[in-house]
Amino acid sequence: MNLPDIEQTCRDLAQRLSDFIQTEQIENPILVGIRTGGVWVAERLNEEINCSSEVGTLDISFYRDDFTRHGLHPKVQGSELPESIEDRHIILIDDVIMSGRTIRAAMNELFDYGRPASIRLVCLLDIGRRELPVQPDLCGATLALNDGQLVKLTGPKPLELTLA
Amino acid sequence: MINDSFSDPNKVQLTEDGRLKHFLTTEGLSRELLTEILDTADSFISTQERAVKTVPLLRGKTVVNLFFENSTRTRSTFELAAKRLSADILNLDIARSATSKGETLMDTLWNLEAMYSDMFVVRHADSGAAHFIAEHVTPNVAIINAGDGRHAHPTQAMLDMLTIRRHKDGIEGKIVAIVGDILHSRVARSQIHALRTLGAAEVRVIGPGTLLPRDIEALGAVPYYDMKKGLADCDVVIMLRLQKERMQNALLPSEGEFFKLYGLTEEKLAYAKPDAIVMHPGPINRGVEIESAVADGSHSVILNQVSYGIAVRMAVMAMAMSGQQTPIITEENA
Secondary structure: OOOOOHHHHHHHHHHHHHHHHHHOOOOOOEEEEEOOHHHHHHHHHHHHHOOOOOOEEEOHHHHOOOHHHHOOOOOOOOOEOOOOOOOOEEEEEEEEEOOOHHHHHHHHHHHHHOOOOEEEEEEEEEOOOOOOOOOOOEEEEEOOOOOOOOEEEEOOOOOEEEEO | OOOOOOOOHHHHHEOOOOOEOOEOOOOOOOHHHHHHHHHHHHHHHHHOOOOOOOOOOOOOOEEEEEEOOOOHHHHHHHHHHHHHOOOEEEEEEHHHOHHHHOOOHHHHHHHHHHOOOOEEEEEEOOOOHHHHHHHHOOOOOEEEEEEEOOOEOHHHHHHHHHHHHHHHOOOOOOEEEEEOOOOOOHHHHHHHHHHHHOOOOEEEEEOOHHHOOOOHHHHOOEEEOOHHHHHOOOOEEEEOOOOHHHHHHOOOOOHHHHHHHHOEOHHHHOOOOOOOEEEOOOOOOEOOOEOHHHHOOOOEOHHHHHHHHHHHHHHHHHHHHHHHOOOOOOOOOO
8 A cells, every 4th residue: 555655745734734724714723732643743734834832742641431441551641731722722633533532532631721712633644434423624644444454653753654 | 567478469469461450569569660650640740730630530430448547638638639530439437437346357348349349548557458458359449558557658658759759850869868767667668669669879767776677778778876977968858757656665765855866957957968858748746856947948848749649649540440451452542
């Protein structure tokens, strides 16, 4: 299978995000990446379009819905949001969207920090297999994988995609 | 005293792949695991600084505070920790309940298990009580030791480690002195094990000969009988509460005499490094083991310890509950 060129995909996605912020008239957004890959993508996008003074990070380990099945992730790093998110526009960023459960957990966590004015979702890759009604507003590329196949983003510099 | 017939605590408190499933003692735990507890606790300090202090991690789990020995503070911090993990918590004051009507310990436990409890936080006057319960409890119920006899008080030791790490930029290479009644102190024992494992350069214990255990050097601590020598070059001074009930056993001449020799005053603190921190597990006896000027002074981190205590207990509860789950290895959980 041909994997998309990550550099090109990031540049295109950054441009589309910039246009999106303008057309949707999103004032002073905060970019928030989901650990770990989402943070790399958020930082990469912000390098291109510089729309957020600081990139926030969310560690959703304490919010996973599969804790009773998988237990606690051994390397919890914690979340760091740059400022109050009360009444702010959040652009939530993840590297790969699949089931949608990560996004649900991330939104639950965001609401424990305050009440944002809005949350938009940007993902670098969509590999389908959704289990929840969660769709990204913008997506860099869509991949149709075979059963049991997965993609993994490594980084942060350079960002690289591998099949697993 | 500690019963030698107890099996290796790490066979009981760890899963086969080395994760925590009960928390009974700091003794013999690896540096990696102790560090993981501290790292997880650090994350919980940040969640408690938010508008909403709770995380949904233990939602639907039932935690029972099983205190056979009274302790308002430890029980309250465990209660808050459980609540901030979204668990349901039941406080059982066993001293005043069924056991005093003749029910055996195991009967009490079986009754609580029948109520679908997921975790017991146990404090007991007998050394080894938490270990005993962990060996006999139904699988998938986690036991956290909140102090057993003279044996161990591992969550107190870990909150002290977190305090040192946050205020002294790490534990490695530090000189730490523990002052007071070491003989009866489960806190000191757990601290010594944790400090040695985490790489403290030297652990000293300071007190009158009657209050220092004879085997203290075997634990890896150096005994001192004099504050001036013992505090020299220390980075951390941990004062222990003088348990006044010990007074009756003639182990000590008098409170006044103890304060004169071992009470922490600004004058004695000056023997330690200028940037030394002063810790105390509480509750403090002002004017017995520590003077107010030191307890409330700029070197004191005593109240920070209380805040960190909640985060450490959250970490240990989350990790033990996590170790009780049978991991289902799936390809992905994105």
